[in-house]
Amino acid sequence: MKKTRKKKVSMYEIFIILTLAAYISMCALITSTLTTIEEKHEVQVTEKFEQEDVLSIVLVPKIKINITVNSNNTAKYVSVDVAVPENNNTAKSELIDTTKSKSEDANVGGNVSSIVLVPKFNITVNSNDTAKYESVDVAKSNITVNWCILDERNTRYFTHLSHSALSLFHCWSWFQSLKRPGDCGFYLRGTLSLKGKTDGMTDWKEQLVNIMGCDVTYDNPPDEHPTYYVDRAVTADHPRWFWRKKDATIFRERFIDSGLVNENHQSHQIRIGFVNRRNNRVILNMNNIINMVHSKHPEAETEMANMEDLTGLQQMKWWYRQDIVVIAHGAALTNAIFLRNNSAVVEIFPPHYYPIYYFGELCNQAGIRNYGYYNNCSDPVADFILHNSTVKERVHNRKLNLEPPIDAIMDLVTKSAIGLSAS
Numbered sequence: 001m002k003k004t005r006k007k008k009v010s011m012y013e014i015f016i017i018l019t020l021a022a023y024i025s026m027c028a029l030i031t032s033t034l035t036t037i038e039e040k041h042e043v044q045v046t047e048k049f050e051q052e053d054v055l056s057i058v059l060v061p062k063i064k065i066n067i068t069v070n071s072n073n074t075a076k077y078v079s080v081d082v083a084v085p086e087n088n089n090t091a092k093s094e095l096i097d098t099t100k101s102k103s104e105d106a107n108v109g110g111n112v113s114s115i116v117l118v119p120k121f122n123i124t125v126n127s128n129d130t131a132k133y134e135s136v137d138v139a140k141s142n143i144t145v146n147w148c149i150l151d152e153r154n155t156r157y158f159t160h161l162s163h164s165a166l167s168l169f170h171c172w173s174w175f176q177s178l179k180r181p182g183d184c185g186f187y188l189r190g191t192l193s194l195k196g197k198t199d200g201m202t203d204w205k206e207q208l209v210n211i212m213g214c215d216v217t218y219d220n221p222p223d224e225h226p227t228y229y230v231d232r233a234v235t236a237d238h239p240r241w242f243w244r245k246k247d248a249t250i251f252r253e254r255f256i257d258s259g260l261v262n263e264n265h266q267s268h269q270i271r272i273g274f275v276n277r278r279n280n281r282v283i284l285n286m287n288n289i290i291n292m293v294h295s296k297h298p299e300a301e302t303e304m305a306n307m308e309d310l311t312g313l314q315q316m317k318w319w320y321r322q323d324i325v326v327i328a329h330g331a332a333l334t335n336a337i338f339l340r341n342n343s344a345v346v347e348i349f350p351p352h353y354y355p356i357y358y359f360g361e362l363c364n365q366a367g368i369r370n371y372g373y374y375n376n377c378s379d380p381v382a383d384f385i386l387h388n389s390t391v392k393e394r395v396h397n398r399k400l401n402l403e404p405p406i407d408a409i410m411d412l413v414t415k416s417a418i419g420l421s422a423s
Contacts, residue, residue: 173243185215204312344416354380
């Protein structure tokens with residue numbers, strides 16, 4: 001009988017066998033690791049997020065989720081459509097009050113007992129029939145932010161309240177022209193920041209951006225994100241505050257809806273506010289003007305303030321309370337955007353210093369009536385050009401204190417009040 005020779009195993013076959021064994025071992029190790037990781041993502045998420053915009057939430061039925069809803073106190077409510085996959089029940093859209101710091105339950109239908117709202121994040125609940133624990137996998141969504149670029153070349157005196165507001169409102173109009181205006185951000189390049197000349201100006205700018213609901217970055221945004229290099233918003237003394245009047249209206253509505261103000265304006269009593277300054281352009285006879293207003297309009301409620309004594313948010317609230325504001329020309333007039341539609345401003349100018357279009361245009365776009373006092377000058381524009389041809393002249397004129405005729409200011413206040421009655 002012929003002997004059968006045993007076939008030798010080649011080195012190549014040994015290598016294949018060892019490779020397969022290593023692969024099987026590695027798969028087992030990865031499966032074990034993933035299971036461990038999944039078990040660590042148990043029960044709830046505790047990270048702190050700021051209230052912005054909820055993109056999507058997916059809940060698997062028969063899972064209870066209970067995670068805190070966080071708020072930055074700029075939005076009172078957030079609405080979310082909850083989708084329950086593989087379930088015939090249609091989930092309800094629910095309003096969650098984000099001013100509370102505790103967890104909120106929401107009736108979403110099906111077998112889901114509560115939901116989580118984490119702004120700008122996609123929430124996915126993973127589970128299967130054999131799992132004895134709840135796991136939440138939170139992954140940051142790929143949000144495309146629209147970045148408005150500001151730097152030293154397209155802004156002017158950005159530390160100053162009104163000049164910075166010009167540029168920020170210009171960006172706001174661009175945001176409103178987009179399909180998702182809420183996904184907005186300011187890319188501040190170079191030396192630009194939200195820091196103002198004073199702490200009050202810093203707070204004012206931060207509050208403004210907060211109301212807009214926009215991000216701020218000092219780093220290059222991702223290449224795939226849309227950017228807009230804003231045009232310089234000021235040409236001489238003719239500013240461009242908003243692209244369209246409706247942009248100003250949308251901003252004011254957002255401010256009112258933000259929950260930052262809770263003033264009731266149903267009263268028929270007229271509210272007249274008076275703003276004075278500590279240095280430069282001080283209205284020297286302001287007390288006499290207020291006394292005259294009391295005598296001519298005893299039904300009016302009056303309030304005196306100095307914007308330098310208030311935080312940014314306090315300034316905004318103060319202006320929102322007024323129907324008429326008597327004030328010298330200056331940066332504080334930027335707050336006119338917070339007046340309600342058809343309110344009025346009596347703007348008092350120093351002699352020979354009449355940049356009448358600066359805040360006049362803001363009032364025009366915001367639906368605010370602007371009455372200027374020009375020291376009986378018949379042509380304030382020509383006078384302004386004539387007496388402000390040099391920087392020295394301009395600086396001198398803008399520092400002058402004011403003592404306007406009380407009767408002249410009273411006439412403008414009365415016109416303002418009549419306009420309120422007509423509306």
